[in-house]
Amino acid sequence: xxxxxxxxxxxxxxxxxxxxxxxxxxxxxxxxxxxxxxxxxxxxxxxxxxxxxxxxxxxxxxxxxxxxxxxxxxxxxxxxxxxxxxxxxxxxxxxxxxxxxxxxxxxxxxxxxxxxxxxxxxxxxxxxx
Amino acid sequence: xxxxxxxxxxxxxxxxxxxxxxxxxxxxxxxxxxxxxxxxxxxxxxxxxxxxxxxxxxxxxxxxxxxxxxxxxxxxxxxxxxxxxxxxxxxxxxxxxxxxxxxxxxxxxxxxxxxxxxxxxxxxxxxxxxxxxxxxxxxxxxxxxxxxxxxxxxxxxxxxxxxxxxxxxxxxxxxxxxxxxxxxxxxxxxxxxxxxxxxxxxxxxxxxxxxxxxxxxxxxxxxxxxxxxxxxxxxxxxxxxxxxxxxxxxxxxxxxxxxxxxxxxxxxxxxxxxxxxxxxxxxxxxxxxxxxxxxxxxxxxxxxxxxxxxxxxxxxxxxxxxxxxxxxxxxxxxxxxxxxxxxxxxxxxxxxxxxxxxxxxxxxxxxxxxxxxxxxxxxxxxxxxxxxxxxxxxxxxxxxxxxxxxxxxxxxxxxxxxxxxxxxxxxxxxxxxxxxxxxxxxxxxxxxxxxxxxxxxxxxxxxxxxxxxxxxxxxxxxxxxxxxxxxxxxxxxxxxxxxxxxxxxxxxxxxxxxxxxxxxxxxxxxxxxxxxxxxxxxxxxxxxxxxxxxxxxxxxxxxxxxxxxxxxxxxxxxxxxxxxxxxxxxxxxxxxxxxxxxxxxxxxxxxxxxxxxxxxxxxxxxxxxxxxxxxxxxxxxxxxxxxxxxxxxxxxxxxxxxxxxx
Amino acid sequence: xxxxxxxxxxxxxxxxxxxxxxxxxxxxxxxxxxxxxxxxxxxxxxxxxxxxxxxxxxxxxxxxxxxxxxxxxxxxxxxxxxxxxxxxxxxxxxxxxxxxxxxxxxxxxxxxxxxxxxxxxxxxxxxxxxxxxxxxxxxxxxxxxx
Numbered sequence: 001x002x003x004x005x006x007x008x009x010x011x012x013x014x015x016x017x018x019x020x021x022x023x024x025x026x027x028x029x030x031x032x033x034x035x036x037x038x039x040x041x042x043x044x045x046x047x048x049x050x051x052x053x054x055x056x057x058x059x060x061x062x063x064x065x066x067x068x069x070x071x072x073x074x075x076x077x078x079x080x081x082x083x084x085x086x087x088x089x090x091x092x093x094x095x096x097x098x099x100x101x102x103x104x105x106x107x108x109x110x111x112x113x114x115x116x117x118x119x120x121x122x123x124x125x126x127x128x129x
Numbered sequence: 130x131x132x133x134x135x136x137x138x139x140x141x142x143x144x145x146x147x148x149x150x151x152x153x154x155x156x157x158x159x160x161x162x163x164x165x166x167x168x169x170x171x172x173x174x175x176x177x178x179x180x181x182x183x184x185x186x187x188x189x190x191x192x193x194x195x196x197x198x199x200x201x202x203x204x205x206x207x208x209x210x211x212x213x214x215x216x217x218x219x220x221x222x223x224x225x226x227x228x229x230x231x232x233x234x235x236x237x238x239x240x241x242x243x244x245x246x247x248x249x250x251x252x253x254x255x256x257x258x259x260x261x262x263x264x265x266x267x268x269x270x271x272x273x274x275x276x277x278x279x280x281x282x283x284x285x286x287x288x289x290x291x292x293x294x295x296x297x298x299x300x301x302x303x304x305x306x307x308x309x310x311x312x313x314x315x316x317x318x319x320x321x322x323x324x325x326x327x328x329x330x331x332x333x334x335x336x337x338x339x340x341x342x343x344x345x346x347x348x349x350x351x352x353x354x355x356x357x358x359x360x361x362x363x364x365x366x367x368x369x370x371x372x373x374x375x376x377x378x379x380x381x382x383x384x385x386x387x388x389x390x391x392x393x394x395x396x397x398x399x400x401x402x403x404x405x406x407x408x409x410x411x412x413x414x415x416x417x418x419x420x421x422x423x424x425x426x427x428x429x430x431x432x433x434x435x436x437x438x439x440x441x442x443x444x445x446x447x448x449x450x451x452x453x454x455x456x457x458x459x460x461x462x463x464x465x466x467x468x469x470x471x472x473x474x475x476x477x478x479x480x481x482x483x484x485x486x487x488x489x490x491x492x493x494x495x496x497x498x499x500x501x502x503x504x505x506x507x508x509x510x511x512x513x514x515x516x517x518x519x520x521x522x523x524x525x526x527x528x529x530x531x532x533x534x535x536x537x538x539x540x541x542x543x544x545x546x547x548x549x550x551x552x553x554x555x556x557x558x559x560x561x562x563x564x565x566x567x568x569x570x571x572x573x574x575x576x577x578x579x580x581x582x583x584x585x586x587x588x589x590x591x592x593x594x595x596x597x598x599x600x601x602x603x604x605x606x607x608x609x610x611x612x613x614x615x616x617x618x619x620x621x622x623x624x625x626x627x628x629x630x631x632x633x634x635x636x637x638x639x640x641x642x643x644x645x646x647x648x649x650x651x652x653x654x655x656x657x658x659x660x661x662x663x664x665x666x667x668x669x670x671x672x673x674x675x676x677x678x679x680x681x682x683x684x685x686x687x688x689x690x691x692x693x694x695x696x697x698x699x700x701x702x703x704x705x706x707x708x709x710x711x712x713x714x715x716x717x718x719x720x721x722x723x724x725x726x727x728x729x730x731x732x733x734x735x736x737x738x739x740x741x742x743x744x745x746x747x748x749x750x751x752x753x754x755x756x757x758x759x760x761x762x763x764x765x766x767x768x769x770x771x772x773x774x775x776x777x778x779x780x781x782x783x784x785x786x787x788x789x790x791x
Numbered sequence: 792x793x794x795x796x797x798x799x800x801x802x803x804x805x806x807x808x809x810x811x812x813x814x815x816x817x818x819x820x821x822x823x824x825x826x827x828x829x830x831x832x833x834x835x836x837x838x839x840x841x842x843x844x845x846x847x848x849x850x851x852x853x854x855x856x857x858x859x860x861x862x863x864x865x866x867x868x869x870x871x872x873x874x875x876x877x878x879x880x881x882x883x884x885x886x887x888x889x890x891x892x893x894x895x896x897x898x899x900x901x902x903x904x905x906x907x908x909x910x911x912x913x914x915x916x917x918x919x920x921x922x923x924x925x926x927x928x929x930x931x932x933x934x935x936x937x
Contacts, residue, residue: 025589031591031592035613075472199817201814225832228820229820230828233823234825246831725871758869760837760868761836761839762837762840762871762872765843782840783848786833787852789804789849789854790854
């Protein structure tokens with residue numbers, strides 16, 4: 001119980017997102033290029049955070065299907081930015097392994113031919129320091 | 130030294146049951162300045178008041194303290210009684226020993242002790258009271274209405290019908306405002322022009338109403354009851370008295386390329402024009418930016434064809450100065466600019482239009498003569514998509530944080546009208562919430578769904594993509610079915626957020642009326658004084674105060690008129706003497722008080738002061754007693770302690786504190 | 792006279808705005824909702840009239856607690872007065888805490904004209920707090936003591 005709450009809090013802290021600002025308009029899901037590949041749709045991300053069910057989010061397909069194109073971040077009228085939540089969930093996966101960042105040397109091992117290129121670019125953008 | 134009388138009320142047993150009233154009176158005699166003390170059964174009764182009056186006369190009292198019920202109950206009574214006995218009414222203080230003492234403390238000793246302390250505090254205060262005079266200011270019995278839309282027209286008519294003179298100042302060449310641009314009105318679907326134009330005519334014909342069109346408020350000075358306003362009458366280049374409104378000049382004008390403001394730029398108009406056929410006054414103006422005569426010096430066709438000889442190229446702006454007792458702001462709204470919303474392709478495709486533009490398209494006098502057609506190629510659309518909340522309810526800087534309130538209803542109206550007239554056209558509405566609070570409003574929306582088969586989808590549109598074949602690809606989500614939608618449309622209509630007229634900030638500054646972060650004018654009290662500005666004498670009518678539809682606007686216009694009439698009906702205004710005063714010797718001219726004053730009552734003036742023999746001119750704060758409401762915000766803000774509040778001065782309150790802590 | 796022998800009766804000053812809180816106190820009275828007699832109310836037109844000097848003065852003169860009540864945010868009779876009051880008091884109270892007048896001795900509370908119950912509850916809890924804190928000795932001017 002407590003750890004789920006903690007995880008949700010951590011998620012909010014990493015992403016800087018206040019999920020309560022969401023007004024459920026669905027504009028994020030409207031143009032998401034990976035929408036059909038996702039099991040949890042972008043507009044549903046916030047509900048998982050509000051319900052403190054980070055486990056499902058972390059284990060979802062969506063986590064690795066998001067292209068980080070940030071169309072949802074750009075267009076969200078409420079400044080909620082679902083794309084940032086996904087990014088935060090990915091970071092939490094990384095942190096769970098005891099590391100805050102990826103080493104460049106480790107990346108080839110993690111490469112999966114299925115992974116979209118944009119994800120790699122976004123990962124580099126985020127973890128290169 | 131004051132000569133103070135203390136009067137302790139028993140209030141039957143209400144006070145005397147818990148407080149030893151004779152002890153309180155006895156203790157009062159030991160306080161500095163107290164020369165008389167007595168207790169009586171009912172101080173507020175005729176006999177009680179007579180006792181007070183007698184004591185004032187006999188003992189030449191200069192101040193009195195009544196230990197009784199709450200001042201909110203009987204302060205006015207005792208002030209009047211004192212005044213009748215020749216004492217200044219502001220030399221009366223009340224010690225509240227009923228609500229704040231006898232009613233809540235059961236122990237007699239404890240309650241008596243507290244009553245004595247409350248009495249002491251009141252005596253300490255009255256020792257420092259000074260006689261105050263309620264001022265008077267005159268009322269000019271004429272009102273100004275800024276803005277000639279439905280709100281302004283209704284307010285003006287209501288004030289004029291009560292017998293007061295009203296002037297309307299309208300920026301554009303005709304009154305009528307936004308409502309004149311609408312085709313039909315919800316929820317009854319009557320034609321907007323049919324219900325508006327009779328009101329416009331009535332206003333124009335009313336002998337108490339004077340209309341300044343093509344004019345703007347330039348300067349406002351004065352205060353409640355006595356405003357002086359400069360109105361700039363922009364040069365019309367047409368003599369109002371000679372023009373017959375025949376319209377030949379507009380027909381013959383060779384410059385016809387100026388975008389029509391009335392039709393939202395969807396078509397063009399001539400350089401000499403009236404905005405629309407039923408314009409009031411029916412006198413054209415020359416748009417000097419577009420006119421060939423003004424640009425090149427050659428042309429002059431309108432002057433040649435005008436049989437009345439009304440064209441006057443030499444006409445200049447004129448400033449009219451008028452006096453008003455009350456000012457009503459009715460400046461209305463506009464739709465927001467959509468240049469930050471690239472995703473909806475407004476500006477990229479002519480077939481993406483705002484709802485207000487659709488009103489013009491649907492209107493028989495509009496650019497398409499009322500035929501529903503695509504503005505790009507004139508073809509009849511088969512598939513129309515409406516997008517709600519475009520720029521409304523946005524937390525980012527692209528849109529507005531508030532709900533524009535009218536969009537849900539007018540979108541239902543548009544969808545219904547289209548389905549009624551063109552049953553083969555499919556209409557889809559993307560919505561976040563459908564908000565229909567109002568009489569017959571939800572029934573109206575349900576009619577669009579149930580009777581007219583309008584397809585409502587819960588979900589927002591993320592992107593509109595113009596395709597090479599001229600169609601529009603709409604990407605949206607359907608949240609209830611949990612799917613993403615790709616839809617081809619021939620036309621997309623955006624329910625664009627409304628915002629207060631951009632000029633309102635300038636006008637509010639002139640009026641010192643406060644304005645919120647969204648540029649809506651602030652009301653004096655959100656619930657109880659919704660049509661008054663906190664600035665006395667300024668009233669609010671229509672959307673300038675907040676989003677509202679036509680019925681609400683008309684209701685508020687009437688309410689604003691009533692408030693204005695209530696003011697104009699008075700010959701003189703009594704001003705509250707408990708106002709702030711600036712000590713010119715202490716004031717350092719910093720303007721801090723001016724900034725915290727919610728009423729714009731403080732101004733700065735250069736005044737000659739005599740500071741211990743040194744005569745010099747200093748910039749000091751001056752409080753306008755007619756405007757000051759006596760809140761005291763300035764007294765605390767003042768860093769040099771120059772501001773003080775009469776009736777609640779620093780010394781008086783400190784004396785109360787001292788008496789309580791003694 | 793030694794302090795221990797004297798029963799502690801706190802002196803508490805309450806500043807109430809005329810439009811909401813004073814009326815709330817009146818309502819508490821007419822509803823017979825009791826609170827300790829240690830509370831003495833001073834009426835001011837608006838909470839923004841309360842100069843920090845008044846509060847300092849009260850402590851200097853031996854008050855053990857000072858509470859200020861105003862209209863709820865957004866309901867101020869003068870539109871914005873209570874916002875100014877709130878900001879001023881936040882600053883003042885933190886400064887007072889710094890010099891040793893504990894935060895429990897100062898309080899801002901919003902009480903509307905309809906909240907007689909809240910007024911009485913507020914005063915009861917505030918007085919209780921002051922009793923637990925005991926006499927205020929920090930700002931008392933020794934020359935004022937008798």
